[in-house]
Amino acid sequence: MSRPTLSVVIAARNEAHQIAECVRSVSFADEVIVLDSSSTDATEAVAREAGAKVHVTDWPGYGRQQQRGIGLATSDWVMSLDADERVSEELAREVRAAIENPVADGYRLPGIRASAANSSTTADGARTTPCGWCGASAPASPTTSCMRT
Numbered sequence: 001m002s003r004p005t006l007s008v009v010i011a012a013r014n015e016a017h018q019i020a021e022c023v024r025s026v027s028f029a030d031e032v033i034v035l036d037s038s039s040t041d042a043t044e045a046v047a048r049e050a051g052a053k054v055h056v057t058d059w060p061g062y063g064r065q066q067q068r069g070i071g072l073a074t075s076d077w078v079m080s081l082d083a084d085e086r087v088s089e090e091l092a093r094e095v096r097a098a099i100e101n102p103v104a105d106g107y108r109l110p111g112i113r114a115s116a117a118n119s120s121t122t123a124d125g126a127r128t129t130p131c132g133w134c135g136a137s138a139p140a141s142p143t144t145s146c147m148r149t
Helices: 021-025 041-048 063-070 091-099
Strands: 004-011 031-036 053-056 077-082 108-109 127-130 135-140 144-148
Touching: 004 021, 004 041, 004 063, 004 091, 021 031, 021 041, 031 041, 031 063, 041 053, 053 063, 063 077, 091 108
Parallel strands: 004 031, 004 077, 031 053
Antiparallel strands: 077 144, 108 144, 127 135
């Protein structure tokens, strides 16, 4: 039996300052797809240079954008990330182990970390990250997912 394959889908807009680090953090994947929502900076070029397949699209909303990415993925498994998230080497090993011996058809990955340079701390100590599309703050470590296609 062959080793299961993994695609990573990254939604991005005007993320040239951090997309390369995100793409490099998932270099263990068989395929990295960046869905660039018509950036006005160098996101597309930087992502390609880092090794990602880039598709320039409009912004239909987060859920629909993720569905687009899943539709473009060619692997057995798909992991969804935001451009400000990074996968540690330890988490990469855990993901590989989980998809090689799956006990479920999908996993939540709370171990993703947002880029510290792009986050802030609220009065109650919670880390937040500004949304690249609207500027609103969101939790710095949203639950990322990995699912079987």
